[in-house]
Amino acid sequence: MSYRKEQILALAGVDTSQLSKEDLAALFNEYLENSMHGLCFSAYEEGQKPGDQLREEQIDRRMEIISPHTKWVRSFSCTDGNELVAKSAKKYGLKTLVGAWLGNDPEINQREIEGLIKIAKEGFVDIAAVGNEVMYRKDLTEDELLNFIYQVKETIPEIQVGYVDAYYEFSIKPRITEACDVILANCYPYWEGCHIDYSLLYMKNMYQQAVNAANGKKVIISETGWPSQGTNLHGAYPSAENFMKYFINTQKWSQEDDIEIFYFSSFDEAWKVGAEGDVGAYWGIWDKDEQLKF
Secondary structure, eight states, rough: OOOGGGTTGGEEEEEEOTTOOHHHHHHHHHHTTTTTEEEEEOOOOOTBBBBBBOOOHHHHHHHHHHGGGGEEEEEOOOOTHHHHHHHHHHHOEEEEEEEEEOSSOOOHHHHHHHHHHHHHHHOOSEEEEESSSHHTOSOOHHHHHHHHHHHHHHHHSSSSEEEETTTTTTHHHHEEEEEOEEEEEESSSSGGTTTTGGGHHHHHHHHHHHHHHHTTOOOOEEEOOOSSSSOTTTTTTOOOOHHHHHHHHHHHHHHHHHHOEESSSBEEEEEEHHHHGGGGOOOOSTTTTTTTTO
């Protein structure tokens, strides 16, 4: 027998069953103050959406809010003012994972790639991400995506280049895995209907699947998070309590096992409702008015 009282459900994360909402918020803030590895940057204010022009002032204002709480920032695009995110991050002493957003519009794709290369050559990019969930959305063929990845790698050989997608894509698309210097895996137990009680173990399994596919390359969790309100997905229920529990367990695992994680997301963004349903607007640590939620 190997029974130890302190090991009961030890692999499932922090036991929060006896904590009040106030105690949970205090623990949440304790982990927030300890500084995350990385944070996904939410640039759009209320009434804005992708395609709108972002202002330097709004990016700097939000960067100032998040900079004490993270070491890295991830951006998603290199056009329409999004290219300013990496420059702002550097002003606040942060490292950058900078993405080029690729879709089904060849003209926009070319602008994105040119923008990524430009700011990389200017010294604002630590890791370059060529595309985000392109295979998941089926916006490009595998060969089209690979051409973009190799174009960027050849142009900025001194910078690590990867591609962001759901963790399982790197198992079923080995040519993409081979092309990447680093594997950037999105791991969302919520989107697979996982109950909060098993979400940490579920995320660890997602991560391990990406590690198994990576053939020794570094794996970074490029997105993970939990919505604070909205409609449930099977056993996954959005709530303030579940949001805080998931954040606490994610940060504890990241710190204890040195797992590089970019948490999604920094601020609530209303525009995401269209793509993701009502939960889309509530993934932020800060609300749409830039106030800490808990």
